[in-house]
Amino acid sequence: MQTNTRGAGDLFQLLRDGRARTRGELMEETGLARTTVVGRIAALIELGLVSPAGIGASSGGRPPATLAFNPACRLVIGVDLGATHGGVGITDLNGAVLARRQEPLDISDGPQPVLDWALDTAEQLLADIGRDPEDLLGIGVGVPGPVEHSSGRPIRPPIMPGWDGFDIPEYVRRRFSVSVLVDNDVNILALGERATTWPNVDDLLFIKVSTGIGAGIISGGVLQRGAQGAAGDIGHVQVPHGRDEDDLEATASAPALAAQLSRAIGDRIAPRDVVDRIRVGDPAAISAAREAGRAIGEVTAICVSMLNPSTVVIGGRLGVLVQEIIAGIREVVYRRAIPLATQHLNIVPAQGGVDAGIRGAALMVIEDRLAPDTIDAMLDGASTRGAR
Amino acid sequence: MQTNTRGAGDLFQLLRDGRARTRGELMEETGLARTTVVGRIAALIELGLVSPAGIGASSGGRPPATLAFNPACRLVIGVDLGATHGGVGITDLNGAVLARRQEPLDISDGPQPVLDWALDTAEQLLADIGRDPEDLLGIGVGVPGPVEHSSGRPIRPPIMPGWDGFDIPEYVRRRFSVSVLVDNDVNILALGERATTWPNVDDLLFIKVSTGIGAGIISGGVLQRGAQGAAGDIGHVQVPHGRDEDDLEATASAPALAAQLSRAIGDRIAPRDVVDRIRVGDPAAISAAREAGRAIGEVTAICVSMLNPSTVVIGGRLGVLVQEIIAGIREVVYRRAIPLATQHLNIVPAQGGVDAGIRGAALMVIEDRLAPDTIDAMLDGASTRGAR
Known part of the structure; x- marks a missing residue:
């Protein structure tokens, strides 16, 4: 039994394409022995991952049952x-x-x-x-x-x-x-944005601009978490050409923009109201958003030179709702990052929604x-x- | 024949551990049919990747031949x-x-x-x-x-x-x-430094400091080249806190150090002589090298925050021969990068040699x-x- 079920995971990967197959077709496709296929399929049925899917073509005698991955089962x-x-x-x-x-x-x-x-x-x-x-x-x-x-x-x-x-x-x-x-x-x-909108992109950089600022890195088709799971923390890096000692979140997050606007108009603006101030056309708010976009662009440009993604997705409430943010990012990235890395680069707003x-x-x-x-x-x- | 040789690549991966096995042991380990194992092994022998390695234990009757990956064959x-x-x-x-x-x-x-x-x-x-x-x-x-x-x-x-x-x-x-x-x-x-010195490290950043400055990124155990193969180009990014518009190579490469020293002493120093000037103890050269190390450290700190490697290897002629370079890099990276990313981080000189x-x-x-x-x-x- 051990021998028959070890390797069931590999057999299952074949079936994840959704196509129904008979046990005979699986033997032919994999070179596995009949007892192996029978044992592994029984184990996968037991787990609820594979189920009977109908009747295959007969080669004389009783037509064989087909089996398929059943995505609705779990x-x-x-x-x-x-x-x-x-x-x-x-x-x-x-x-x-x-x-x-x-x-x-x-x-x-x-x-x-x-x-x-x-x-x-x-x-x-x-x-x-x-x-x-x-x-x-x-x-x-x-x-x-x-x-x-x-x-x-x-x-x-x-x-x-x-x-x-x-x-x-x-x-x-x-x-x-x-x-x-x-x-x-x-x-x-x-992960969600790639699955929803960019299924064929293997090198994708997702940047969230909201209460915090952070990056999700997909390289070679795999989400990269780094040695301690800390990969993507761009919120706490220094901004090139920024005010000395200010990190990216202190420069360009929603709370940072709220603080800047509060100082400019002498009244307290809450971080959650920043988007509205920009969208109603407040010139100070629009200018601050564009500057925030440029600061994010300075750090994104380094990420792009270093990782050479084919797609940069800008998400988060500010990133999606405020066009000045993505405009500022595009302006700086296309100016700063090396030509080979930006020649075919898309910088787009997130579309995955909820x-x-x-x-x-x-x-x-x-x-x-x-x-x-x-x-x-x-x-x-x-x-x-x-x-x- | 097609059916028997397709999948030979997977069977070969098993054998790459160097252990000799009989055809019967391979059947048991993989669940493959006898005809499949016989066909795939014949194909791998034909390619010269697998060869007879001796005689296995007999289970009664003629003792079976064992087969093994032969790394010297090609x-x-x-x-x-x-x-x-x-x-x-x-x-x-x-x-x-x-x-x-x-x-x-x-x-x-x-x-x-x-x-x-x-x-x-x-x-x-x-x-x-x-x-x-x-x-x-x-x-x-x-x-x-x-x-x-x-x-x-x-x-x-x-x-x-x-x-x-x-x-x-x-x-x-x-x-x-x-x-x-x-x-x-x-x-x-x-790739070479990882194989030689850090075989169990999956997240390694290699930085070469020489005539040019560049990075090699291994994430999740895989060398990452990015969408156009341009990943790792840190030589052309702006240095945070650097002189405006100077990129890293214009600040800290061997030719950049040579130009700085030439200006300082009013005589022409060639890039290949920079290492000697530093190693004989020229104070201007030592100070310039330390500053170059700090500039490389500013960019490395961003890489470390973003990728969270467990090991940063400093290579290239300047990186290996001039201790002020790695000292400057360490100083800035440990000051700037986020604590979670530097807590277990090693920054070491390359050891792979020629x-x-x-x-x-x-x-x-x-x-x-x-x-x-x-x-x-x-x-x-x-x-x-x-x-x-």
Whole structure:
């Protein structure tokens, strides 16, 4: 049995293209022995990942059954938490969003009320589509701050009081006993935006401009987290040609713009009102936004020279809603970065909308749980339990 | 035959660990049918990648033959071209250097004399170790300038007059009819340094400080070239806190230091003499080197915040020979980059020596030619030719 199920993960990768095949066709395609194919398919059916899909062509005698990957058989919950909003969705195993809800929230309320809301919402959405928690493959969570991806704990997150070191997976698993993965919201958005809008782009840089500023780096088709999961932290780098000692977030984030405008007009502007001030045509606000875009452009230009992406996506509330931000970024990047790196470079606003964060959080789980090694490990665990 | 050889590349990856196995053991390990294992092993023996390695344990009857990957059966030529030196070596399929030669040269002599020297040297080295050009799997070439990796042509290389757009693979193949891959010297050094000194590091940043300044980026265990192969070009980014409009190479390369020293002492110092001026203790030269190190540190700090490598290796003639360079880099990186990214960060001088470039060039070829898909394609080609 061990011999037959080890390697089931590789066989499953073939079937993820969605095409139905007979056991005989799988033998021919892989060179595997009949007993191997029969054993591995039985294990994948047991996991619920593969199901009978009809009847194949007969080569004389009884026509053989075909089998196919069934993306609707298991579900994933994607949770996308921002500073002032939260989104929760249910996806199938292709990352298609089956149900969603978004609400304003305050991340500084702390982990328990925020996660309770997310988990209550997930339970409700599952009930809405008539599915059961038993169907869950896993849960993905994005949060607006640095995360140690291996443990799922936020690490000194500046705008998330009460969350430092909180064991998000442990808390979530008290309600749903499944695999839980956590990452920062920018990495989640990079994954979601790529899946939604740029599926064929292997080198993509996602830059979120909002309460904080951060980057999600996809290189060679893979999200890069670096050695400690800290990759993409461009919010705390010095701005070339900027005021000395001011980092990018202190120069160009929503709170930085609010502070600049407050000083300029002698009245207190809240960070959440910055977008409105710009969109109603306040000249001081428009000029500050353009300057903020240029500062982000100075740092983006270095990223572009260093990583040579083919697409830079500008997201976050400011990045998407304020055209002066992307205009300032484009102006500086095309002036500064090396010609070979900008010749074919697109700099575009994010288009994924609400679903990008939900879908990104779910895809993080799907790519992890459906990887060949993970499936083999799941089957090992199952057969070990069965043997006890 | 097609069915049996497709997938031979995957079977070969198992054998790359060097352990000898019988055909029966391979069937058990993979779940493949006997006919599949027999066919794929025959194809791998035909390619010269796998050979009989002795006799396995008998389970009754005639003891079965074992098979193993034979790294000495095929050879790779690694060519490492710098601005003022060249290295040529022969490696086995594990990247172990079997023979090498290094000589001063001038890259600005142009492609034909430089490549002729490299190919003459390779032929001589092959003869020295008593091997034949028939044994070659491929040739890797590193050059000191930007390269379009897909075509192997230098793209407007600043210090390589006569090389712009030159088809290096086509020229090399006139002498040796094998696969030829070309990359810039910094990527080659990153691959070689990792293999030589940091085999377990998946996130490594290599910075070369010499006539030019450039970076080689290994993220998630993979060398990242970006969309146009331009990744790692940090020589042309603006230096934060630097003199306005001066890029990193204009601030901190060997020619930049030579120009600064020439102005300071009113006499002409050549770039190649900069290292000596520093090492004999000239205070102006030492101070300029420390400042150059700090400027490189400003850009490196941004790279570290963005990529979160676990190891930064400082290479190139200046980087390795002048301790003030690495001291300046360390000073600024540990001051500027975010704590989470520097907490476990090593900044170390390159240790690979002459062999790093040769080995890196060879490894680029080995990883490409021994990848599962490449082996399957080689076998497809072979069986198509056989069928004609």
